[in-house]
Amino acid sequence: MAGLVDVVLGGTFHAAVLFLVAAGLQLVFGVQKIVNLACGSFYALGAYFGITAVSIAISLGMPPLMFFPVLIVAGLAIGLVGFPIERVLRTIYRRDESYQLLITFGLLLMFQDVFRFLWGATPRTMDNVYLAYGTAHVLGVRVPTYNLLVITASLAIALGLGAFLERTKIGRIVRATAENRDMAEGLGIDASKIFALVFTVGCMLGTVGGALVVPSGAASLDMAVELVVESFAVVVIGGLGSMRGALVGALIVGVMRAAAISLMPELEMLSVYLVVVVVLIVRPAGLFGKAAA
C-alpha cells in the first residue's frame, strides 16, 4: 500500500511538471499548428534561470521559505523570451511541417549552447531549499511538502488556463483563431497579436515547469532534449491540441514512469514509448484528440 502511494505521489509530481510543458506545446500546436521542439529548451531555461533567481534572492537576504514564489515569478519572467522567438517563427506559419519542425530543432540546438555558455557544462543544483518546507505524511508515506505545493500549483494553472480559454473574451478569440485563422481575421481579429500572446504563454508554461522542477533535481544540458520526447509522448497519448489530453497524458506518463522505476528500472522510458505506440495504433488521434488529419 505504502509502495503504491509512493509511486502515485512521485508520478503525480513528475506529471504536474510534465503537464505544464505539454500544455504549452498543446496551446501552440492548437493555435499556430506548430509542433514546437524547442519546448524542451524553455523548460531547461526555466530550470537554469530558477536556480540563478533563487540564489540571488537568498543572497539579497530573502528567507528561504520565499523561494517558491520566487521560482514562479522567475519562470514567468524568463518566459517572455517567447515573444521575440515568435517573431522569427511567424515567417514560417504557412510553410510545410517539416520546416517548422526543423526550425524549432535549430532553436533547440542553439539554446543548448546558450545554457553551456551561461551556466557551464556541469549540472547545476539548488542546495538547501528543497526541504525548506519540511515533509508531510500522506497515507503513511513521507513526501516533501514542496512536491505537494508543485502539484497544487500545476492544478491551479490547469484550472486557470481552462477558465481563461473557456470563459474570457480573449480566450474565446484564441479558440476562434485556432479553429479558423482566416475567418477570425475576417471578423476583425488581429491574429498576429493572438499568435504572439499564445506563443509567449506557451513558453511561460514551459519555463515555469522547469523552474518548479529544479529544486528536486538538477538543471543539466541534456534535460531539454530528454523532456522533448517525454512531452511528445504526453501529447500523443492525450491527443494533439487538447488540454484535457495533456492533463491525462501527463498523469499516465508520470505514473507509468514512477511505477516502472520502482518495479523494473530497465523499462523506465520503454514503457512510456510502448504506451505511445499502442495509443497511436488503437486511437491515432490520441485519447482526447479530434480525428487524425
Add this chain to the structure above:
Amino acid sequence: MSNQSIDIAGPPAVRRSMPRFSGLWVLLGLIAIMTMMPLVASPYALLLMLPFIGYSIALLGFNLLFGTTGLLSFGHAMFLGLGAYTAATLTSKFGVLSFEVLLLTAALVSGLVALLTGALCVRYTRIFFGMLTLAFGMLFHSFLFKFYSITGGDQGMRVLRPLLLGMEWRGGKTAFLTGPFYYYVLTLFALLGIAMWRISQSPFGLHLRAIRENAGKAAYVGVEIFRMRLAAFVVSAIYGGVGGTILAVTTGLADPELAYWTHSGNLVFMAVLGGSGTFAGPAIGALAFVLLQDFVMSITQYWRFVMGGVLVLLVLFMPQGLSGTIEVLANRRRGGR
C-alpha cells in the same frame, strides 16, 4: 519575376528534363572526384569522407521516403542504429568478420524491422507519421540504453575490423580505413546510388511521386498507396542500415546516440541542407554538414549554436537547400537569357 511570360514559355521543359540527367551525374561526378582524393588529400580529410559516405547512403534512402514520397520520418536514426548494432553484435559476439555478411545482415535486419514498424507507421501521414516513427526510434534507443547486458548500455559495443571480400587487411587503423575500406565503401556508394536512381525513375518511383502529390487521386487511378508507402519505408530502412554499418566500422563503436532522436533530426537537417527536392541534394547536404560540423567544432566549443543557427537561417532563407538554390539560380539565368 519581371519576365514571367518568357519563364512560362521556356524553362519548365528544361527544368523537368535537366534534373533527370543531372541528378545521377552529379552524384557519380562527386564519387569520381572522391576516387582521386587519396592521391592528394590528408588521411584526416579521408577519414572525414567515411561518415559522409555512410550518411549519404542513409540519406539516399531517407529521401526516397521524404523527398519522393513526402513522408517525414523523425525516427530514421533507428535504422542507422540497427545497422551499427548488427555489425557490433556479429563482429564482437559471434566472430563474424566478413563485411559482406555484415552488410547483408544489417540490410535484412533493418528491412524486417521496417516491415513490421512500417506497417503501422505508413497508415498515417504528416505529423502523425513523424511522431510514430519518433516513438519507435526512441523505443529502440531506450532498449539500447537500458539493456546493458545485451547492448553495453551507454558504453556501446565495439565493432571489430571486418574482412573485405574475405581478405584480412593488416596495418594501422587509419591505413585500413583510408585505403581498402575507403575504396570499398565508395564503390558501394556508387552502386547503391545507381540502384536508387533506377528505383526513383521506375514505375514504382512514379507511384511514390503520385502519392506525394495527391494520395487521393493516386488511389483513384489504381496506385496501391499502403503497399507503395510500405515498400518505400523498407527500402529507405535498408539504405539506413547499410549506412549505419559503415558509420560503425568507421568509428569502431556502436553507441546508443546513433539511434537518439536528435540524430534523426540531423538526418533531416542534412537532407534539407542539400535540398530534398533533388536526387543528389541529400548527398551534397551530408557533405556540407560533415565539413561544416568538423570546421565549426575545430574553432569553437559552441558548435551546436552555430549549427542550429545555420539550420534556422536555412529554413528561413534557403528552403530548397544548396542544390535547389543552385538549380533555381541556373534556371533564372537561363530564363533571363
